[in-house]
Amino acid sequence: xxxxxxxxxxxxxxxxxxxxxxxxxxxxxxxxxxxxxxxxxxxxxxxxxxxxxxxxxxxxxxxxxxxxxxxxxxxxxxxxxxxxxxxxxxxxxxxxxxxxxxxxxxxxxxxxxxxxxxxxxxxxxxxxxxxxxxxxxxxxxxxxxxxxxxxxxxxxxxxxxxxxxxxxxxxxxxxxxxxxxxxxxxxxxxxxxxxxx
Amino acid sequence: xxxxxxxxxxxxxxxxxxxxxxxxxxxxxxxxxxxxxxxxxxxxxxxxxxxxxxxxxxxxxxxxxxxxxxxxxxxxxxxxxxxxxxxxxxxxxxxxxxxxxxxxxxxxxxxxxxxxxxxxxxxxxxxxxxxxxxxxxxxxxxxxxxxxxxxxxxxxxxxxxxxxxxxxxxxxxxxxxxxxxxxxxxxxxxxxxxxxxxxxxxxxxxxxxxxxxxxxxxxxxxxxxxxxxxxxxxxxxxxxxxxxxxxxxxxxxxxxxxxxxxxxxxxxxxxxxxxxxxxxxxxxxxxxxxxxxxxxxxxxxxxxxxxxxxxxxxxxxxx
Numbered sequence: 342x343x344x345x346x347x348x349x350x351x352x353x354x355x356x357x358x359x360x361x362x363x364x365x366x367x368x369x370x371x372x373x374x375x376x377x378x379x380x381x382x383x384x385x386x387x388x389x390x391x392x393x394x395x396x397x398x399x400x401x402x403x404x405x406x407x408x409x410x411x412x413x414x415x416x417x418x419x420x421x422x423x424x425x426x427x428x429x430x431x432x433x434x435x436x437x438x439x440x441x442x443x444x445x446x447x448x449x450x451x452x453x454x455x456x457x458x459x460x461x462x463x464x465x466x467x468x469x470x471x472x473x474x475x476x477x478x479x480x481x482x483x484x485x486x487x488x489x490x491x492x493x494x495x496x497x498x499x500x501x502x503x504x505x506x507x508x509x510x511x512x513x514x515x516x517x518x519x520x521x522x523x524x525x526x527x528x529x530x531x532x533x534x535x536x537x538x
Numbered sequence: 539x540x541x542x543x544x545x546x547x548x549x550x551x552x553x554x555x556x557x558x559x560x561x562x563x564x565x566x567x568x569x570x571x572x573x574x575x576x577x578x579x580x581x582x583x584x585x586x587x588x589x590x591x592x593x594x595x596x597x598x599x600x601x602x603x604x605x606x607x608x609x610x611x612x613x614x615x616x617x618x619x620x621x622x623x624x625x626x627x628x629x630x631x632x633x634x635x636x637x638x639x640x641x642x643x644x645x646x647x648x649x650x651x652x653x654x655x656x657x658x659x660x661x662x663x664x665x666x667x668x669x670x671x672x673x674x675x676x677x678x679x680x681x682x683x684x685x686x687x688x689x690x691x692x693x694x695x696x697x698x699x700x701x702x703x704x705x706x707x708x709x710x711x712x713x714x715x716x717x718x719x720x721x722x723x724x725x726x727x728x729x730x731x732x733x734x735x736x737x738x739x740x741x742x743x744x745x746x747x748x749x750x751x752x753x754x755x756x757x758x759x760x761x762x763x764x765x766x767x768x769x770x771x772x773x774x775x776x777x778x779x780x781x782x783x784x785x786x787x788x789x790x791x792x793x794x795x796x797x798x799x800x801x802x803x804x805x806x807x808x809x810x811x812x813x814x815x816x817x818x819x820x821x822x823x824x825x826x827x828x829x830x831x832x833x834x835x836x837x838x839x840x841x842x843x844x845x846x847x848x849x850x851x852x853x854x855x856x857x
Contacts, residue, residue: 425582426572426582426610427580427582428582439565440565440569440846440849441568442568443571472581473580476577476579476580477575477577
C-alpha cells in the first residue's frame, strides 16, 4: 500500500562509455582556468560568493574556492544550493527525488553569486537555482560556471554560462558524466550512450 | 473503484519499514532549514491541493499541517466536522467521495474512530495521511518525536524510552511504540492499571523475557529508572467520567512527572509531551519549563515532518 521510493536512481551501470574527454589532470587545469577567469572578470575575490549546485557542482565549487584562495590570498564566500524543491518536473518524475539541504549561511544580498554546476544541458537546473536564489535575497549579479557545456542546441531556456571548462557538442542520446572522487571511483569526464529503450 | 494514481498514503507507522521511517526522517531533516528562512516558502507543491479533514478538534496538528502545506506552496483547505454531526459508515464514504470529486492531491484526516483513514484511502484517489484515528495511530506525532529524540540523542537504536500515562486510549503511544521498537529502542510503559493493561506487552510481538522491546512496568518509577527519554501522555480529562482513576489529584500524586521522579532517569534524559499538557496533573510545571523538556522543539519539528510527509505523498502522482 505504501511505497516511498526514496532511493530509486537510474541504473548507471547499464551505460556504456563511448569516449573519455577529460582525465583528472585536464580536469584540474580546467578548474584552475575557471577560477582565474572568475577573479579576472570580477577583479578579485571581494564579494564573490561561489555557490555549488548539488550534487556534483558542490565538489567543483569547493575546488574553485580553494584555487581562488590560492590565486588571490583571499577566500571567496561559499554556499550550497539544492534545487530539488524548485524542480519543474516533480509530477512527472514518478518517485519523489531526495531532498537535500541548501546552505547559504552568509546573506546573498549585494554579492556576486557564481553558480557552479558540472554540466549545462537544458538549462532547467539553472532556472531552478536562480528561482531559489531570488527567494534568499537580491544578489548584485549572478554568473554561471560549468565544467562542461553540451551546446546551445540542447537549451530549453534562454540561459548560458559565463565560464566554461569545455564545450562538448553531444547528441541527445548521449549522457555526459562528470566523475569526481567524492562520488566515483575515478576522476574524469566521459560520454556515455543511453541504452536504447 | 479504479485508482489511477500512484498511492503514497501514510496510514500508520505499523505499515512502514525501518527504511521508510529513516527516509521520512532524513527528508524532514532537510526541510527544517526552510522554516528558518526569511521567506519560508518553496514552490514545490504549487498547484497541488491538500484538504485537512478534521472530525475532531485540533489546533496544533491542524495548524502544523496547514503551515506545512502552505510553505510548500500547496493550496490548503481546512474542513472541521464536529463528530457529533456525522454518523459513520455511508456518510463518511460519501464525504470522502464528494471531496475526492474536487480532485485534491492529498487528504489529511483526523477522526475519533480507528481505521477511518484506511477506509478513506480505499475510496479516494488522493493520497491519505492519517492525522490521528481513534486510539489507533498518530504517525506524524511519532515521527516528530523521533526527530526530536534524534536531534538530542543523535540516535534511537539502543535508547531506553519510558512512556507514562493513559496508554490504553493513546494513539500517540501506539505510533511511538511501533516507531521506536522498529528503530531499535526499548520501550517501557507505565500508568494506572486500568489504563495500562498487562497484556499490552503483546501489542507488538509475542516474545518474552527481559529482552522484549516493549515492557509494561507496575510502577511509574520502574519505567523511568535509567531512561534516556521520558514521554508523558496527556490525561484525557474528557474521559474522566469513566472512572479509570479516582481523581486528577490522585493521578498527579501517583503518576505525575515531578522533578523527583525525573531524577530516576539518566542525567541527560529528555522529556517529551505531545500536548496539550495539563500542568500539575501529568507533568509538574517545574519539569515542563525546565531545559530538559523539549515540548516546543517537538512542535517546531512537527512542521518539517509534515512537510516531508506531504512532499512524499504528493511528489510524484503519475507513473
